[in-house]
Amino acid sequence: MFALVDCNSFYASCERVFRPDLKGRPVVVLSNNDGCIVAGSPEARGLGVRTGMPLHEARDLIRKHGVAVFSSNYTLYGDMSRRVVATLETLVPQVEMYSIDECFLDLSLFPDHELQPLGQQIRERVARWVGLPVCVGIAPTKTLAKLANSLAKKDAGAGGAVVLNSDARRRGALWQVPVSAVWGVGRRLAGRLEAMDINTAEQLAAADRRLIRKRFSVVQERLVRELNGEPCLTMETQPVPRQQVIHSRSFGDPLVSLPALRQAVSDFTAKAAEKMRQEGLCAGRISLYLRTAPMGKPQQLFPHTASASLSPASLDTRVLSRQAGELLSSLWKPGYRYGKAGVMLTELSPAGQGQASLFASQETTRKEEALMKTLDAINASGKGKVWLAGRGMKREEQSVWAMRRAHLSPAYTTRVEDLPRVY
Ligand SMILES: [Mg+2]
Numbered sequence: 001m002f003a004l005v006d007c008n009s010f011y012a013s014c015e016r017v018f019r020p021d022l023k024g025r026p027v028v029v030l031s032n033n034d035g036c037i038v039a040g041s042p043e044a045r046g047l048g049v050r051t052g053m054p055l056h057e058a059r060d061l062i063r064k065h066g067v068a069v070f071s072s073n074y075t076l077y078g079d080m081s082r083r084v085v086a087t088l089e090t091l092v093p094q095v096e097m098y099s100i101d102e103c104f105l106d107l108s109l110f111p112d113h114e115l116q117p118l119g120q121q122i123r124e125r126v127a128r129w130v131g132l133p134v135c136v137g138i139a140p141t142k143t144l145a146k147l148a149n150s151l152a153k154k155d156a157g158a159g160g161a162v163v164l165n166s167d168a169r170r171r172g173a174l175w176q177v178p179v180s181a182v183w184g185v186g187r188r189l190a191g192r193l194e195a196m197d198i199n200t201a202e203q204l205a206a207a208d209r210r211l212i213r214k215r216f217s218v219v220q221e222r223l224v225r226e227l228n229g230e231p232c233l234t235m236e237t238q239p240v241p242r243q244q245v246i247h248s249r250s251f252g253d254p255l256v257s258l259p260a261l262r263q264a265v266s267d268f269t270a271k272a273a274e275k276m277r278q279e280g281l282c283a284g285r286i287s288l289y290l291r292t293a294p295m296g297k298p299q300q301l302f303p304h305t306a307s308a309s310l311s312p313a314s315l316d317t318r319v320l321s322r323q324a325g326e327l328l329s330s331l332w333k334p335g336y337r338y339g340k341a342g343v344m345l346t347e348l349s350p351a352g353q354g355q356a357s358l359f360a361s362q363e364t365t366r367k368e369e370a371l372m373k374t375l376d377a378i379n380a381s382g383k384g385k386v387w388l389a390g391r392g393m394k395r396e397e398q399s400v401w402a403m404r405r406a407h408l409s410p411a412y413t414t415r416v417e418d419l420p421r422v423y
Contacts, residue, residue, distance in 0.1 A: 001107040001115060001138055001165070002231075004145040005088060005122060008133040008153065010101035011039035014080045015070050017131040018412045018420050026067040030055060033250050033404045034071055071405035079413045083130045091122060096235050104142060106235045112165055119161030139164040142233040143226035146183040147173060147201060170229060174202035184223050189216070201227060242279060247272040248342025252404035254293035255338045261290075262328060264401035266390035268343040269324040273317045274379070276345055277372055282315035284347030288327040293339030306331050307344075315351050316368040317375070321388055382416060 007013060011029040016022045026044035028037045036054045047065050049058055055069075062069060081100045088095045094106035110118060119136040126134050137149030144164055151173055152162040164170045180190035182201050192215075198204050205227035213221040222232040247268045255261050265288065276283060287307035306327040314320060324343055351369065378386050392399055410418035 001110065001140055002142050002145040002235075003092075003105040003107050003119070003122070003136055003138045004098075004142070004149040005084075005103045005105065005126075005134050005136050006149050006153070007084065007101040008135060009039065009041050010081075010132070011070075011072065011077055012041035012044070013132050014077050015068070015073070015409055016041075017080070019068075019409075022068050026065055027070065028058070028062070028067055029070045029072055030407065032072060033252055034406055038072065069407050071408040073409050073411070075411045075414055076409065079411075080130060080132065083413075084126055084132060084134070087126050087129045088122065091118070091125065094235055094237060096237050104145065104235060107138065115163045115165055116161065119163060120159065123160050134160070136161040137164075138162070139170070140229045141226040141231045143183050143223060144170065144173075144229065147177055147181075147227075150181060151176065167229070171202070174205055174227065175200055177201040179204050182223070182227070184219075189220070192216075242281065242348055243346065244348065245272050245276045245279075245281075245283070245345045246342060247275065248289075248340065248344075249401075249403060250291075250340040251338070251401045253400070255401055256336070258328075258332050258334075260400050261332060261338060261341065262325060262390065263392040263399060264341055265324050265328050265343065266321050266388055266392075267396065267399075267401075268341060269321045270317050270387060270391065272343045272345050273315065273320050273372075274376060276348065277315050277351070277376060280351050281348040282313045282351040283310060283320070283345035284313040284349065285309045285345070286320055286323050286327070287344040287346065288324055288331065289342050289344070290328075290331055290338050291340040293337040304331065309347070312365070313347070313349055314368070315372055317372065317388060319368075320345070321390055325390070 012027040015027055015029065024043065026047055026049070027041040028044050028049055029039040030036065031038045034055060036052055037049060037058060038051060040049050040051070044067055047061055047067070049061060049067070058067075061067065077100060081097075084101075085095055085097055085103060088103055088105060092105045092107065093109065096104040096106075098104055107115065107118070115138050119138055122136050123134055126132055135149055135152040137145045137147065137152050138161070139145040139148045148162040148164050152158050152160055155162070162173070164173055177200060179185055179193050179198055179200055180187065182204060185193070193199075193204065196215075198207055204224060207224055209221050209224050212224055225232050249264075249268065251264065255264065269286075285307055287305060289305040291304060308323055308327060310319065310323065375386055378384065396402060412418055412420055
């Protein structure tokens with residue numbers, strides 16, 4: 001048996017954990033640069049606030065109903081997500097993090113009669129230890145666990161946990177679910193299935209497997225099997241080796257000048273390099289892309305991406321930053337307004353075992369690695385920050401390229417100054 005644990009309205013719920021005054025009040029969370037709404041509490045959705053709605057269109061609703069508005073606080077959400085996983089790991093031996101707010105659990109060791117109580121225990125423990133509401137779906141396959149979870153969310157009488165541990169229960173669940181809501185069925189596939197008169201999960205489960213395989217592929221056939229309780233998907237607890245590290249952001253205000261862009265690119269490169277070093281990797285290639293702002297001149301006029309190979313592969317922010325700077329010089333054109341930039345590191349390999357280069361001695365490589373380790377240690381210590389002067393001397397949030405985050409909540413759980421105070 002598998003369980004799928006999914007946090008309810010994750011971003012909005014995270015914002016509420018340290019703001020009990022927001023209980024029952026509508027909450028929305030905004031995209032980067034506060035452009036549009038990316039998440040909302042059930043109360044906000046009840047008012048007609050939709051994901052993807054530009055903030056300015058929702059202004060009237062927000063004012064009229066006293067909706068609490070937050071910029072996205074990924075530091076907080078990432079840490080809360082980590083806490084949910086750690087809590088689940090105290091209850092079950094195997095947890096697969098599927099997305100920032102969803103985990104699959106392997107329940108094969110639990111006897112049947114313990115499944116329903118376990119579902120409740122998961123809800124209670126996450127609520128008590130982390131402060132977040134979750135729903136639990138339990139079933140013999142991942143696809144059915146996902147489906148059980150959506151029923152647990154919808155049906156108030158289910159107590160937040162739905163267990164499909166018998167054929168009768170499975171059938172009772174399938175007919176309620178439109179085929180478009182089945183995990184792995186996108187809009188296009190749903191359209192094609194509906195044209196074959198397959199409108200519900202029940203009809204898909206009853207479909208001729210061979211026909212499905214012939215018309216679509218083995219992936220969709222697997223879906224049919226999974227809906228019938230035949231497990232085809234297993235726990236994926238081994239992280240897939242990383243193919244790339246990207247750091248990209250849109251700017252609070254579009255940038256025109258080369259020096260301003262240079263600072264932003266220097267910062268993005270440093271961020272990407274730090275993330276890469278955390279995983280013990282070095283890069284054989286660096287790419288840069290730029291995007292003109294929506295109101296800028298059309299972007300098709302000239303290439304917006306450039307890349308260069310690094311030989312030998314490097315993890316040194318100074319090397320990467322110099323290379324990114326050269327890429328920027330080759331891409332930048334005067335008179336354009338740039339709204340976004342991104343740095344991508346690829347051809348990753350484990351650090352410390354790169355091929356020796358004709359021009360870089362082992363000694364140099366060792367020194368670079370030691371320097372970067374020291375840099376990362378200082379920046380992680382919370383005592384202060386060290387960065388390349390190329391990023392500019394201002395604090396990140398004061399820079400001209402900083403993101404607009406006017407409604408940002410504190411980093412309650414990860415920055416000492418932001419710890420909640422109790423009076
Ligand atoms: Mg969720």
